[in-house]
Amino acid sequence: MEFHPSRDSLLAEVHARPSTPIEAPMLVTRIAALSGQEGVAADRRHIADLCTRMGKTRPADDSVWCAIDGGDWQLRWERHGEFSSWTFFAKPSWTAGESAIDRVPKAWLDSLPGPVLVLTTLIIDRMDEAQSLDPARSEAIGSRVMGGAATVLTDLRADADGMTRFLLTMHRDDPVLTGRIALILLEIESYRLMALLAFPVAQQTAAKLFDIEAEARELTEKIATHMGVDDDRDLLAKLVALSGRMEAMGASTSFRFGAARAYFDIVQTRIGWLGEEPLPGRQTMREFMDRRLVPAIRTCVSVADREAGMIARIARAGQMLSTRVELVTQKINADLLRSMNRRASMQLRLQRTVEGLSVAAVSYYVVSLLLIPVKALGEHGVRGLRTDLITFALVPLVVLGVWLGLRRAGRHIGDDEH
8 A cells, every 4th residue: 555645744643742641749840932933943952952961862853842851850842833841740849839840950941942931830649639628728729620530729820930830639549640630731721821822912902903993984984975086096095005004913913813712722622621520619720711711812802803804894995985986087088088089070070171171272273273274275376265164174073083082092091090
């Protein structure tokens, strides 16, 4: 069989970013840095630098993930669409405020490429449910997950180190299940913040849209009043300029708003995977996201819809105005053609009048010239020669000849023009 050239990569994609089995107790700290598409090379250089420090094998130049064993800590680096995640694992010493990055070389950690958006730690332990509730503050949200296999508590607030924390209490000794739940929680926190990146963009865009909507409303109201072709063309130029501004704004925000929708869908899907069961007196993560994240995403969607609607309305207004300008221009052109036709008709009549006069004038001079020798013959011996009868006979012949000659000359001129 001949396999498709993309088959291997497609099979690998299905199994990309698997969960890591975790033996409780464990600290898991994730850092997500926005290095952007152009920062992939910088991320690879940074992980290669750590491999060199640790005496490990450097990853391939086209790698999108890498795992490093640092002895008392481990690291898994993964490249995502527009950010890189650096997930660290370490056994806890149960000191206050500890995380899995405490043993990582600080100089290397401080030079991570790109600004850090996500900094969170999972505290994974194995204890009974009553003990698991003690460390949590009263505002913590939480639930039982995976059919009661674990309890999750968090307040989703950053501490003095800028780190959010989750307390994951396992009630079942299953490293694979523990790793799956940990990965789901890390993805919820990562994609929650990635989705919220669009919220400040939406706020700034909404303020700009307010001014553009007012300007567009003013311009479209003027369309109802026809003030002349020049005014319509000036109005059309303003609408085209406004349309250009809107297109530029849409181009600058479309990726962010589209990414927000995709990230939000991932968050909703991952929360569904947890199969939350409520704890007495506490919000579940689903309820918290419905109250806090959903309104922010709806704002982003609303602003994106307003952008698309405004672009469409300006385009329709410009099309209507352009049609009116075209119709008026066609009417002006038709009037101009009718005027030109009238002038051509007048010129034709004048030309025919001039041709008649020309025939008379030329005939008069031709007859006059022909009569000169006739008169001379009468005066020098030709008796009985009547010049009046000769003139009477010459006039129709000369007129006919001149008319035919001018007509033939006109035909030749027309043939030359064609």
